Amino acid sequence: MDDIQAVEAEAPAGSSIADGVVRPLDPRYVDLLIQTGWIASGVATVLVLAGSTLMMLARGITAGSLGVAAGLCVVVVLLAVWLIRWPPVSYRFESYRVDADGLEIRRGVYFRSVTTVPRSRIQHTDVSQGPLQRRYGLATLTVHTAGTENSEVELPGLPHDVALRIRDHLLPGNTADAV
Amino acid sequence: MQSERRLHPLSIIFNIGKRFGALLIPLLVVLAGRGSDEDRWNVYALAFLVPYGVAVVGGYLSFRYRYEPGELVIRRGLIFRNQRHIPYDRIQNIDAVQNILHRLTGVVDVKVQTAGGKEPEATLSVLSLADLDEMRRRVFGRATAATAREAAELAGGVAPPARVLLHLPPRELVIFALIENRGFVVIAAAFGLLSEFSVFSKFLERYLGEEASRGIFRTAARTMFVDGGPSMRVVVFGALAFLAFLLVSRLFSIVWAQVRLHGYSVTQAGEDLRAEYGLATRVTATVPIRRIQAVTIRDTPLHRMLGRASVRVTTAGGGGSGDNKAPQHREWIAPIIRRDDVPGFLAALVPGADLSSFEWRAVHPGAFRRMLTRASIVNTIVVALLSLVMGRGVWWLLPILLAMSIFRSWRRAAYLAWATTPDVVAMRTGALVHVTTVAPLARLQVVERHESPFDRRTAMAHITADTAGGGGIDVPFLAVETADALYGRLAAAAAHTEFRW
Numbered sequence: 001m002d003d004i005q006a007v008e009a010e011a012p013a014g015s016s017i018a019d020g021v022v023r024p025l026d027p028r029y030v031d032l033l034i035q036t037g038w039i040a041s042g043v044a045t046v047l048v049l050a051g052s053t054l055m056m057l058a059r060g061i062t063a064g065s066l067g068v069a070a071g072l073c074v075v076v077v078l079l080a081v082w083l084i085r086w087p088p089v090s091y092r093f094e095s096y097r098v099d100a101d102g103l104e105i106r107r108g109v110y111f112r113s114v115t116t117v118p119r120s121r122i123q124h125t126d127v128s129q130g131p132l133q134r135r136y137g138l139a140t141l142t143v144h145t146a147g148t149e150n151s152e153v154e155l156p157g158l159p160h161d162v163a164l165r166i167r168d169h170l171l172p173g174n175t176a177d178a179v
Numbered sequence: 180m181q182s183e184r185r186l187h188p189l190s191i192i193f194n195i196g197k198r199f200g201a202l203l204i205p206l207l208v209v210l211a212g213r214g215s216d217e218d219r220w221n222v223y224a225l226a227f228l229v230p231y232g233v234a235v236v237g238g239y240l241s242f243r244y245r246y247e248p249g250e251l252v253i254r255r256g257l258i259f260r261n262q263r264h265i266p267y268d269r270i271q272n273i274d275a276v277q278n279i280l281h282r283l284t285g286v287v288d289v290k291v292q293t294a295g296g297k298e299p300e301a302t303l304s305v306l307s308l309a310d311l312d313e314m315r316r317r318v319f320g321r322a323t324a325a326t327a328r329e330a331a332e333l334a335g336g337v338a339p340p341a342r343v344l345l346h347l348p349p350r351e352l353v354i355f356a357l358i359e360n361r362g363f364v365v366i367a368a369a370f371g372l373l374s375e376f377s378v379f380s381k382f383l384e385r386y387l388g389e390e391a392s393r394g395i396f397r398t399a400a401r402t403m404f405v406d407g408g409p410s411m412r413v414v415v416f417g418a419l420a421f422l423a424f425l426l427v428s429r430l431f432s433i434v435w436a437q438v439r440l441h442g443y444s445v446t447q448a449g450e451d452l453r454a455e456y457g458l459a460t461r462v463t464a465t466v467p468i469r470r471i472q473a474v475t476i477r478d479t480p481l482h483r484m485l486g487r488a489s490v491r492v493t494t495a496g497g498g499g500s501g502d503n504k505a506p507q508h509r510e511w512i513a514p515i516i517r518r519d520d521v522p523g524f525l526a527a528l529v530p531g532a533d534l535s536s537f538e539w540r541a542v543h544p545g546a547f548r549r550m551l552t553r554a555s556i557v558n559t560i561v562v563a564l565l566s567l568v569m570g571r572g573v574w575w576l577l578p579i580l581l582a583m584s585i586f587r588s589w590r591r592a593a594y595l596a597w598a599t600t601p602d603v604v605a606m607r608t609g610a611l612v613h614v615t616t617v618a619p620l621a622r623l624q625v626v627e628r629h630e631s632p633f634d635r636r637t638a639m640a641h642i643t644a645d646t647a648g649g650g651g652i653d654v655p656f657l658a659v660e661t662a663d664a665l666y667g668r669l670a671a672a673a674a675h676t677e678f679r680w
Binding site for chain 1: 623624625626627628629630631632643645646647648649651666670671673674675676677678
């Protein structure tokens with residue numbers, strides 16, 4: 001597969017993040033997604049086991065109830081495999097680029113997209129961190145525009161300090177051509 | 180000049196009327212003494228009117244607005260106090276509605292709209308006409324004075340000349356009514372009213388026997404499927420009723436258009452467009468030209484036969500603040516317009532858009548096959564699902580649907596095209612109903628390039644560009660090189676133009 005060749009991993013400290021270099025997301029993002037996948041699979045397993053037990057208590061152990069339980073287990077295993085195997089694949093197809101004009105995001109393994117958010121169109125930006133993201137030192141940058149269909153563009157999997165640097169660069173107040 | 184103002188004192192009357200309009204009829208019934216015992220509760224319900232009345236009076240007394248140098252400030256509320264600052268340059272429109280009572284008393288219901296969502300940012304009901312004029316002057320006068328051209332005009336002491344862009348005489352409204360059937364609205368309302376008084380069931384009972392009054396659709400279904408076909412009398416009656424329905428609905432449509440859109444006109448005064456229409460309820464809507472995000476020209480086969488089209492504009496919706504991101508679709512800026520007048524009209528709405536200079540560029544030649552493949556798969560699935568429910572008999576539908584798909588895909592692939600000029604990007608699409616969208620490059624927001632596995636197999640890509648009002652650009656089935664060029668062009672244009680509210 002012709003995955004995106006990211007040139008540099010990290011912008012040298014002190015230099016501008018807005019150098020137009022295509023960068024991959026933080027590799028720890030893969031670990032984060034895999035861990036999330038394990039947690040989700042665990043929750044799904046517990047739910048399926050509990051549900052199957054209840055069903056058998058209510059209906060008795062019949063061929064039908066065993067079949068349903070087995071089917072659910074197969075679904076959960078497939079889901080778990082997908083959740084845990086997919087992140088390293090999709091990671092290779094995600095990258096971002098910041099330059100003086102704005103932010104560009106590439107993503108998608110099969111259905112690929114390139115999204116350009118012009119800096120002059122940004123209304124406001126969020127940098128958010130969930131509990132797991134905080135453990136890995138990662139953050140999600142969300143850019144809001146005045147658009148309708150696509151007014152919220154998210155870029156997860158950034159190191160927290162990089163997310164802040166990009167945000168500071170994208171803030172309209174930091175430019176000559178402020179809105 | 181920063182003194183606070185109040186609404187017109189008639190606000191109290193109008194607001195009480197607004198809140199209790201629904202209660203008015205039962206109230207009259209009760210007062211006339213015709214109410215049965217079950218209606219007696221209405222009398223007790225009157226007790227609830229008192230606090231509402233107090234709330235309306237309090238609302239009036241606490242409502243203040245003032246003009247600050249850069250913003251409109253509105254204070255309201257006695258217990259829950261609220262102060263809202265609306266910068267003038269965020270205000271999209273000031274809409275004024277006058278119903279008959281408003282016109283008799285010389286006041287107007289005013290809604291101040293900004294880019295954020297469905298609800299108006301401020302509702303001032305009601306203001307005197309002079310106050311409305313002052314508001315328009317202060318809000319838009321200031322905004323437009325910021326532009327150099329306007330400033331020069333003001334310095335020269337020349338008022339911006341008002342130019343009539345569109346005027347619809349009754350004849351055009353008849354054509355409009357024949358093309359876009361609004362009669363159903365009236366008929367649906369009438370139907371609801373008549374069924375209230377069980378006029379229909381009596382009518383049907385008389386002509387079709389008692390069974391019919393039990394429910395027109397159930398009876399129809401029964402005669403079709405159970406009783407082995409309808410009788411001659413029912414067929415004739417049904418056909419006549421259908422014809423009559425078509426005729427009457429068009430007639431109602433004409434009446435509706437003549438009343439609702441009476442004297443429809445669009446004038447350009449300086450940097451604003453003003454649409455005015457209505458016989459009973461006079462509507463005046465002001466749209467600053469620089470707020471227009473995209474223009475959509477739509478024509479159906481009927482429009483083309485009669486040499487007409489209709490034009491819509493979208494102004495900014497989905498503001499950056501607030502969760503309510505509904506776009507503000509104005510219904511029409513031109514409900515109907517001669518096709519020859521469209522280029523001139525468009526040029527007035529989008530400066531720099533010259534429809535005749537567009538060089539339309541077709542999409543990838545493989546688009547037809549892609550569309551047809553997609554439609555065929557959908558058709559087959561639909562028919563397969565239907566056959567599960569209704570038996571194998573429905574498979575004869577498939578060839579008909581496929582033939583329609585071939586025709587539609589062929590027409591759509593032939594018409595689908597895009598164009599760019601230094602100022603705007605345009606696209607057109609549609610099989611039978613043609614839609615052309617024109618958006619100024621300076622209004623584009625997020626630009627995206629998509630590539631599905633099917634796109635990659637045929638070396639195609641799909642470009643979308645979002646605007647603040649919805650109705651953006653969305654061109655599928657582009658050859659990859661073309662897509663890359665268009666993507667680069669739109670992204671660069673969006674990045675290097677300033678987006679102004």
